[in-house]
């Protein structure tokens with residue numbers, strides 16, 4: 001068999017991301033509308049097939065999201081629950097909200113365990129199947145791809161296999177494209193998943209079956225792989241494994257396993273290209289930055305420790321051949337090995353990042369070595385360029401000597417005053433004064449804001465002389481602060497997210513012991529990036 005026919009013989013696996021739906025059920029995580037739009041962009045960068053954007057009708061943000069957001073390539077999916085008993089689909093506001101959302105597909109959850117139907121819904125088993133059938137038929141009639149999440153499927157199958165299977169069959173007969181077998185409580189073992197999916201596959205074609213696994217025994221990824229090996233062809237999961245309770249199957253772990261490991265890479269293909277795979281580490285860390293949390297160092301494939309070694313014996317063997325202590329080359333997933341002898345790997349990483357920004361450098365260019373040292377020195381002080389690509393772009397141009405000098409902030413001052421106003425009410429007034437030099441011209445601006453950073457931002461952008469029109473559509477979307485333990489005292493890291501009229505979003509970073517100055521640095525770089533972008537345009 002030639003390589004081409006071998007590739008053709010591979011079966012397609014479909015990746016369904018539920019970061020914005022099940023992930024939104026994670027304790028401690030609340031997505032804003034802007035967060036949801038940013039996560040969607042990350043998911044499209046990654047190359048998943050389906051993006052489940054949320055639950056229309058459940059809250060205002062999800063309603064807004066489904067009117068304001070679209071996906072480019074992925075199937076945009078709205079979530080909902082099957083219609084309630086005793087009313088028609090047309091009279092069920094929940095079902096209608098899901099069907100009326102602007103989306104390509106609708107995924108409805110229904111209970112496939114007879115025990116759950118009796119206890120949690122309190123309706124007859126037949127009514128539950130009827131609710132499912134009518135909901136799926138309405139979805140198909142609305143011109144949408146229909147998916148059904150079979151809630152409590154594995155527990156339901158263990159206690160009443162006939163009912164669990166009749167639920168699956170009803171969904172398919174009504175026109176569902178996918179029926180997704182859910183380990184809702186997350187307690188099923190991989191051997192049980194393999195056996196049950198094996199049984200289901202005897203009566204339902206695998207290319208209609210999906211798996212949705214929770215991580216309550218730390219085996220969501222193992223359960224997902226067991227299900228794929230036993231026949232399912234759609235995988236549900238989330239970025240970095242967030243989700244209800246202990247989380248969902250982690251797509252960031254599953255994707256490289258499916259793409260690189262024997263038993264999967266040779267049998268299946270996924271919609272993630274090798275270039276997208278090489279972006280995996282960056283996407284995972286950008287998502288953590290968006291959540292305002294430190295990435296887990298020991299995350300498989302993408303953690304900073306995933307390819308790190310401290311042991312001298314390992315380092316010596318690695319210097320001879322990296323495969324001695326690495327299960328896959330880190331660059332395949334965009335990570336880097338972290339050992340004393342790894343200067344080449346660091347450079348390769350930088351070369352890839354520079355290329356993303358249209359900067360081509362030779363591997364022997366001495367400026368690359370200087371940039372690598374600068375990045376490492378700054379990361380040791382608290383900078384993190386994985387989630388701040390625009391700041392990396394500016395840093396690179398600075399080190400390469402190609403950073404234009406648009407404007408210089410000669411000085412700034414912020415003040416916060418708590419006082420009584422004329423009516424005797426207590427008010428807090430914040431003000432910023434900024435002196436900006438553009439060539440020979442000195443401009444001074446004053447602004448009041450909600451707080452010192454807001455005032456500083458407004459003052460900086462109030463009058464940028466000849467550059468004012470070029471930043472007119474610049475908008476600050478988000479502002480995140482994290483206190484880092486720098487070892488010698490607390491350091492503040494500020495991440496600013498900006499966008500402009502073209503819809504492009506970029507991230508800049510500032511680090512300082514002083515939160516205002518860290519914010520100033522991130523704001524200044526955001527404006528500089530925008531000016532460089534407009535210059536290139």
Ligand SMILES: CC(=O)SCCNC(=O)CCNC(=O)[C@H](O)C(C)(C)COP(=O)(O)OP(=O)(O)OC[C@H]1O[C@@H](n2cnc3c(N)ncnc32)[C@H](O)[C@@H]1OP(=O)(O)O
Pocket residue numbers: 022025055057058059081082083084085109110111120121131151184244
């Ligand atoms: C396994 C999962 O993760 S499924 C996804 C779960 N996600 C969420 O629940 C997050 C968003 N949910 C919400 O905002 C709210 O729960 C809403 C808007 C959907 C519903 O709110 P409410 O109408 O106030 O109902 P509430 O949340 O209290 O209870 C759920 C109701 O749905 C019913 N229900 C649950 N699943 C289904 C189903 N598949 N089909 C029909 N009805 C169902 C329950 O019996 C209960 O009805 P009851 O109040 O008559 O007993």
Ligand SMILES: CC(=O)C(=O)O
Pocket residue numbers: 022109149150151152182183184185212214
């Ligand atoms: C649908 C879903 O989230 C579950 O069953 O866990």
